[in-house]
Amino acid sequence: MREKVNELDTKSEQAKELGIELPKDGYWGNTSSKVCGMIGGAEGGNFTKNAVQSFEEMLIKKNK
Numbered sequence: 018m019r020e021k022v023n024e025l026d027t028k029s030e031q032a033k034e035l036g037i038e039l040p041k042d043g044y045w046g047n048t049s050s051k052v053c054g055m056i057g058g059a060e061g062g063n064f065t066k067n068a069v070q071s072f073e074e075m076l077i078k079k080n081k
Contacts, residue, residue: 031056 032039037052045053 028056 029039035055037056040048
């Protein structure tokens, strides 16, 4: 289950997959840190991973 959730692109998609109701007003401040922590991994992790991969590819192309 966790692998499937981590493949999703956004935290909102992760929350839906985990059965967590999204705040109607978009404000997560009233949601417990435990619940927020359950859905925090994919977006940041994928963003950083993709940014590093993109930069590495750019360096390889530049040095050829």
